[in-house]
Amino acid sequence: MDNESVIQIRNLSKVYRDFWGRKKVQALNSLSLDVKKGEIFGLLGPNGSGKTTTMKLLLGLLFPTEGEITILGRPAHDVEKNERIGYLPEESYLYRFLNADETLDFYGRLFKMSPQVRKERKDALIEQVGLQHARRRQLKEYSKGMTRRIGLAQALINDPDLVMLDEPTSGLDPLGTRDMKDMILKLRDEGKTVVMCSHLLADVQDVCDRIAILYGGELKVMGSVSELLQAQDETQMLTTHLSDEALAEVEAVLAKHQAKMMKVDHPKTTLEDLFLRTIQESQARPGRRFVPGERPGEDGNSAAANSTDTAKVEGAAS
Amino acid sequence: MFFDPEPFNMGLAAIQWLLTLCICCGIALAVVVVLSLSVSGVSGPANVWRAVIRGVRDIVDMSPKRIGAVASLTLKESLRRQDVLVGVVFVLLFMFAGWFLSSANVDTPAKPYISFVLTAIRWLILPVALLLSCWGLPADIKARSLHTVVTKPARRSEVVLGRMLGYSSLMTVGVAIMGLVGYVWITRQVPESAQHQLISRVPQYGQLTYLDRTGAPSFSGINVGDMWDYRSFVEGNTKAAAIFTFKDLNTNRLSQDDQLQLEYRFEVFRTHKGDIEKAVQAQFTLVNEQSGLRVPYPRVPFEVKEFADMQARSAEDDGRLPIITIPRELTYTPEGELSSKTVDLFEDVIHDGTLTVQVRCVDQGQYLGAARTDLFVRLPDKTFAVGYFKAIWGTWMMAILVIVLGTTASTFVKGPVATLLTFAMVLTGLTLRPFMSGVLEQYQQTGVVQGGGMLESAYRMVTQMNTQVELPGGFLTEAIQWIDDRMLQGLLLLQNVIPDFTHFDMTPYVANGFDVPWNNAMMPSIATTLAFILPALILGYFCLQWRELEAK
Numbered sequence: 001m002d003n004e005s006v007i008q009i010r011n012l013s014k015v016y017r018d019f020w021g022r023k024k025v026q027a028l029n030s031l032s033l034d035v036k037k038g039e040i041f042g043l044l045g046p047n048g049s050g051k052t053t054t055m056k057l058l059l060g061l062l063f064p065t066e067g068e069i070t071i072l073g074r075p076a077h078d079v080e081k082n083e084r085i086g087y088l089p090e091e092s093y094l095y096r097f098l099n100a101d102e103t104l105d106f107y108g109r110l111f112k113m114s115p116q117v118r119k120e121r122k123d124a125l126i127e128q129v130g131l132q133h134a135r136r137r138q139l140k141e142y143s144k145g146m147t148r149r150i151g152l153a154q155a156l157i158n159d160p161d162l163v164m165l166d167e168p169t170s171g172l173d174p175l176g177t178r179d180m181k182d183m184i185l186k187l188r189d190e191g192k193t194v195v196m197c198s199h200l201l202a203d204v205q206d207v208c209d210r211i212a213i214l215y216g217g218e219l220k221v222m223g224s225v226s227e228l229l230q231a232q233d234e235t236q237m238l239t240t241h242l243s244d245e246a247l248a249e250v251e252a253v254l255a256k257h258q259a260k261m262m263k264v265d266h267p268k269t270t271l272e273d274l275f276l277r278t279i280q281e282s283q284a285r286p287g288r289r290f291v292p293g294e295r296p297g298e299d300g301n302s303a304a305a306n307s308t309d310t311a312k313v314e315g316a317a318s
Numbered sequence: 319m320f321f322d323p324e325p326f327n328m329g330l331a332a333i334q335w336l337l338t339l340c341i342c343c344g345i346a347l348a349v350v351v352v353l354s355l356s357v358s359g360v361s362g363p364a365n366v367w368r369a370v371i372r373g374v375r376d377i378v379d380m381s382p383k384r385i386g387a388v389a390s391l392t393l394k395e396s397l398r399r400q401d402v403l404v405g406v407v408f409v410l411l412f413m414f415a416g417w418f419l420s421s422a423n424v425d426t427p428a429k430p431y432i433s434f435v436l437t438a439i440r441w442l443i444l445p446v447a448l449l450l451s452c453w454g455l456p457a458d459i460k461a462r463s464l465h466t467v468v469t470k471p472a473r474r475s476e477v478v479l480g481r482m483l484g485y486s487s488l489m490t491v492g493v494a495i496m497g498l499v500g501y502v503w504i505t506r507q508v509p510e511s512a513q514h515q516l517i518s519r520v521p522q523y524g525q526l527t528y529l530d531r532t533g534a535p536s537f538s539g540i541n542v543g544d545m546w547d548y549r550s551f552v553e554g555n556t557k558a559a560a561i562f563t564f565k566d567l568n569t570n571r572l573s574q575d576d577q578l579q580l581e582y583r584f585e586v587f588r589t590h591k592g593d594i595e596k597a598v599q600a601q602f603t604l605v606n607e608q609s610g611l612r613v614p615y616p617r618v619p620f621e622v623k624e625f626a627d628m629q630a631r632s633a634e635d636d637g638r639l640p641i642i643t644i645p646r647e648l649t650y651t652p653e654g655e656l657s658s659k660t661v662d663l664f665e666d667v668i669h670d671g672t673l674t675v676q677v678r679c680v681d682q683g684q685y686l687g688a689a690r691t692d693l694f695v696r697l698p699d700k701t702f703a704v705g706y707f708k709a710i711w712g713t714w715m716m717a718i719l720v721i722v723l724g725t726t727a728s729t730f731v732k733g734p735v736a737t738l739l740t741f742a743m744v745l746t747g748l749t750l751r752p753f754m755s756g757v758l759e760q761y762q763q764t765g766v767v768q769g770g771g772m773l774e775s776a777y778r779m780v781t782q783m784n785t786q787v788e789l790p791g792g793f794l795t796e797a798i799q800w801i802d803d804r805m806l807q808g809l810l811l812l813q814n815v816i817p818d819f820t821h822f823d824m825t826p827y828v829a830n831g832f833d834v835p836w837n838n839a840m841m842p843s844i845a846t847t848l849a850f851i852l853p854a855l856i857l858g859y860f861c862l863q864w865r866e867l868e869a870k
Contacts, residue, residue, distance in 0.1 A: 079376070110467065
């Protein structure tokens with residue numbers, strides 16, 4: 001086995017059958033992939049593409065029809081492997097009658113942690129996911145975002161080497177989404193391996209190092225995000241604002257190198273970025289209202305909003 | 319009432335248990351291997367073998383800490399879902415039950431109170447145990463909460479055992495509280511005049527043989543025409559006698575009281591009216607088989623009423639209990655002698671812990687009916703609480719067994735089906751099991767069953783052929799009998815798989831003022847429950863382990 005591989009999947013197939021053993025759905029077909037240590041790996045695909053099935057096969061919640069799975073050097077059905085795994089299910093299927101403290105205590109006991117260690121982990125995780133104010137409330141009173149946070153906390157109770165997250169940002173507001181993405185990146189920084197599946201492409205793009213795209217139970221694309229998204233036959237430049245004359249000169253230079261200016265416009269921020277900055281600004285200066293055209297986070301100076309240009313160039317690279 | 323407690327043979331039961339477990343495991347393994355061959359081809363048996371080894375390891379390596387975690391989760395779940403509200407029903411029952419039980423016409427005033435309390439506790443605990451255990455795991459699987467547990471290092475055997483323990487803890491608390499409340503209620507509600515019935519008599523039963531009218535030993539007495547052959551009768555004023563032999567009497571313990579008490583419940587069958595105002599008379603003779611010493615006691619015959627219950631009632635009305643108290647010093651006149659002699663009960667009459675009592679009917683033409691339990695040595699009484707709480711223990715054992723069965727059923731079917739399945743087992747164990755045991759005992763002893771097996775019975779019903787008529791010879795008869803034979807052999811195995819829930823009902827003992835015997839009642843109930851825990855855990859583990867929790 002490759003020493004760097006945390007997960008190895010070889011020719012994995014899964015067929016769902018009906019009561020009589022007749023084939024109902026081929027959920028996965030001959031899937032092979034590796035997840036390396038310390039990376040954030042994203043499983044992408046439309047609904048029914050087999051990403052959640054793959055995750056459940058990895059966790060031993062389903063049994064493969066064919067193929068082999070090795071996680072942390074052990075087969076998927078081996079319960080010992082779970083000592084080093086943390087799992088956040090798609091919905092946070094936790095015990096609704098427990099409160100946050102009791103929830104983490106219960107999962108900590110499953111890892112045979114001592115009461116002292118459990119208490120330390122509980123306190124740290126509850127603070128990390130921002131649920132100090134609600135730690136004594138039963139989970140049935142939690143909002144969806146709070147449930148996701150406590151779900152993540154239970155997944156991290158054992159300080160796992162491998163974290164598996166099924167739709168981690170589903171149901172979270174933009175602030176929660178950002179927090180979740182920050183936490184995922186932090187996990188990678190701590191040397192942990194993260195496998196996540198999601199259909200929120202922007203989130204995957206933001207955090208994943210490598211991705212695999214599944215369709216109809218088959219692997220269609222796999223590689224690093226930066227490589228897969230890079231357009232090799234195009235060049236993009238970001239400059240400060242250019243006048244029409246300057247643009248004309250640039251175009252002339254490009255023509256000299258047999259390149260063509262394809263598009264010139266002003267760069268746009270993302271809606272997520274705008275939303276987050278609005279919230280941050282509102283927290284910093286309560287009562288202030290932004291006028292149309294003004295961009296928060298830039299001290300109300302709307303002129304600065306249009307101070308950069310992007311140019312997309314197609315042609316021979318020099 | 320039929321009552322003939324046989325000592326429980328623990329060794330035989332253990333062998334039978336082991337044999338049944340091995341046969342069941344063998345059958346299950348064979349089925350799984352065949353299925354694996356059809357699904358995975360030649361690699362199937364090897365996969366099964368690996369899974370079995372893994373299963374054994376998972377069961378052996380179970381962690382008490384994780385089991386405790388699941389058990390405490392189960393307990394919290396039940397408390398927070400307010401499953402304990404059944405206690406309200408219990409309290410309501412007890413608040414108003416007194417109105418309906420305070421009849422002064424009953425023969426034994428304490429009996430309805432005791433029966434009511436023990437029955438109420440049993441039938442309140444049973445549905446709670448059934449529903450809790452049958453719905454817990456399926457609800458967990460449906461809500462997918464179990465996913466977050468089994469993706470931790472928790473083995474599925476730990477989940478099953480943890481669930482069983484959690485529900486058992488809850489039931490333990492419930493039964494204990496109900497038991498205590500019930501005890502206080504009985505002691506306060508039973509009328510003052512019947513308080514003396516709140517005792518736990520400790521009987522020591524003997525073996526019963528007979529002498530016929532010529533004085534020759536006989537296995538049984540005379541059948542006076544009763545369908546019910548519980549009692550056998552001895553003819554009056556002949557050499558016929560019912561001989562009770564009590565062994566292993568603890569003379570050291572008995573001699574502390576300087577007396578021996580014999581309690582009796584005989585019945586009488588009259589062939590002629592005789593003196594209708596005078597009861598039929600009987601006579602005891604204490605016999606030392608070793609020395610041949612024969613001491614008639616009491617010196618004059620005593621009266622026996624027609625029916626056993628009437629006898630008890632009448633005796634109590636007269637201020638006499640159906641008890642004969644034999645003092646340590648016995649004075650009697652030997653047959654053919656004029657002078658009387660005095661002997662020591664424990665030194666001269668009881669030999670090596672064995673006492674023989676011959677019971678004769680004195681009146682000519684009348685018959686005295688005796689069953690093994692109609693005469694017993696009454697050992698020093700215990701308090702009512704001892705017998706009562708032993709009966710509560712029986713209810714607790716039943717609750718534990720229901721939980722074990724329910725939790726196991728819920729590992730392979732959904733809640734409603736698990737409830738039905740477990741309830742069917744309880745009902746079968748309570749009602750059909752004694753009937754099944756009777757039929758199979760007959761089959762084991764004689765090789766045939768009266769009226770035939772299932773197919774033969776059906777054939778006889780359809781053709782309106784009674785059970786005394788021989789079936790016509792031929793292939794059809796042979797086929798029917800062959801199939802019946804196999805089915806009866808299958809039933810023999812099934813008999814051991816369906817728990818005998820009658821062991822858990824100890825109400826008759828307590829309600830009739832007896833202690834619950836350890837050997838005849840407590841041991842069978844404990845052994846029945848223990849016997850099912852390991853097989854249920856194994857079955858539950860493999861069902862949950864081989865179940866795809868996310869199967870579509």
